[in-house]
Amino acid sequence: MSDLVTWRDARNAFRLLDELGQLSHDTLAWRRHLVAGTSTLVGAQVGPATVHDSSKALHKRLDARSRTELLAKARALPRAPRLLLQEEDLPAPR
Incomplete structure (x- = not known):
């Protein structure tokens, strides 16, 4: 081939x-x-697939009800969240 x-x-x-x-x-x-x-x-018999929607997790963790509110709260964090978020990037859950 x-x-x-x-x-x-x-x-x-x-x-x-x-x-x-x-x-x-x-x-x-x-x-x-x-x-x-x-x-x-x-030519494979199987293939991997994964889906992860980090925006839903961010909405929940930051208690944001809209994209605008999410962006405002994310900008107010002590440091900007990395693309791949770590636990220390976000406030603790309530």
């Missing part, structure tokens, strides 16, 4: 992107199709 990307590979990748676009509102179906499709593209 060659390491070069063929026209067929590119076409199949764009076909997968199109199919994912059609599933955009069904996140579970989108994730399943993404893993199955990329596994097929690379």
Whole structure:
């Protein structure tokens, strides 16, 4: 098997992107199709997938009810939260 990307590979990748676009509102179906499709593209039998929405955790930890309120509270922290948050970046839960 060659390491070069063929026209067929590119076409199949764009076909997968199109199919994912059609599933955009069904996140579970989108994730399943993404893993199955990329596994097929690379010839794998299984593929990993993970989802983490840190904004929900931040909303909860900072007791913010809107994006605007979340941003204001995050800016008021003693130091800016890192991209990958650590426990010491956030105030203790109430």
